[in-house]
Amino acid sequence: MSKRILVINGHPDASPQRYCAAVAQAYADGATERGAEVRRLSIGELEFPLIRCRADFEDVDPPSCITSAQDAFVWAEHVVLVHPLWLGAAPAFLKAFFEQAFRYGFAVPQPGEEIPRGKLAGRSARLIVTMGMPGALYASLFGGFGVRAMKRGILGLAGFKPIEHTYIGNVETSADARRDWLDKVRRLGAADV
Numbered sequence: 001m002s003k004r005i006l007v008i009n010g011h012p013d014a015s016p017q018r019y020c021a022a023v024a025q026a027y028a029d030g031a032t033e034r035g036a037e038v039r040r041l042s043i044g045e046l047e048f049p050l051i052r053c054r055a056d057f058e059d060v061d062p063p064s065c066i067t068s069a070q071d072a073f074v075w076a077e078h079v080v081l082v083h084p085l086w087l088g089a090a091p092a093f094l095k096a097f098f099e100q101a102f103r104y105g106f107a108v109p110q111p112g113e114e115i116p117r118g119k120l121a122g123r124s125a126r127l128i129v130t131m132g133m134p135g136a137l138y139a140s141l142f143g144g145f146g147v148r149a150m151k152r153g154i155l156g157l158a159g160f161k162p163i164e165h166t167y168i169g170n171v172e173t174s175a176d177a178r179r180d181w182l183d184k185v186r187r188l189g190a191a192d193v
Contacts, residue, residue, distance in 0.1 A: 003036045003193050006076035010083030012093035014044030019130055019171055019178060024082045026182040027128065030189025039072050043097050051099045058104060066100045073101070078124045078192060079160065081150070085131035085138065089146025098154050107158035118159020125155050126192060127165040128185060135167025 007028045011020035021042070028038045046065045051057050062070070073079065083090050104110045107119050129147055131138055138144060144165075151163045166188065168181050 003031075004075055004077045005031050005036045005038050005080060005189075005192070006072050006078070007031070007038055007040050007080045008082065009040070009042040009044070010081050010090065010094040010097075011042075012044050012091050014042045020082045020084055022178075022182055023128055023130065023168065023185050024080075026185040027080050027082070027189035030186035030191075031193050032189075034190045034193035036189075036193045039075065041069055041072055043094055046097065048097070048100050050096050057099070062100050062103065066097075069097070069101050070106055073107070073120060073123075076123060078126070079155075080126045080128065080189075080192070081155075082128045082130070085129050085133075085146060088142055090150055102154065102158055118157055121159030121161070123160050125160040125163045126188070127151065127155075127163065128168065128188075129165065130168045130171045132172050133169055135169035138167060138169065 005028075007024050009018075009020050009024040011018050015021065024040070024042075028040060032038050046069070048063045048066055049056075083094055086092075089095075102108060105119070109117065109119065127147060127150060129135075144167075147165050147167075151165065155163050166185075168185075171178060171181075
């Protein structure tokens, strides 16, 4: 039986010229070559309102593009999220997507539920984060706080475990390095199957 993998391009710009699009494609290619069933989601292609108050989160039904994304999360056994690092963390539009998708009762427990466990438990995840600075510098000097927030405060709260991460640094420096990383990510996709 093949593994079901959801690959998410979390860049707010859905342009196929973006490096995150290439990274997501490389991962999907590697997983597909090893026999995984892969679905793709590009956050930049979605249209949804921002959640501005508690009532928006609790009482307003999500738009159809969000319910389709929720269906993909339920379907998946493994989720791969590729996104750029902007001001030390994920882009605001990606965070807005998770605020829409990971609502009470879907990904996180309703307030007051006896056992506070994520509703998406049993799934694993991998974050692949692109950045202009060296990945080691982000991890050591900045403590990887933005990635930790995504791992613990969003995916971990929803029940994902384990959650791996990969930093792709210096993306604006060398075309050869970017191509090398695409090969590495393709191998990651094959290894995660």
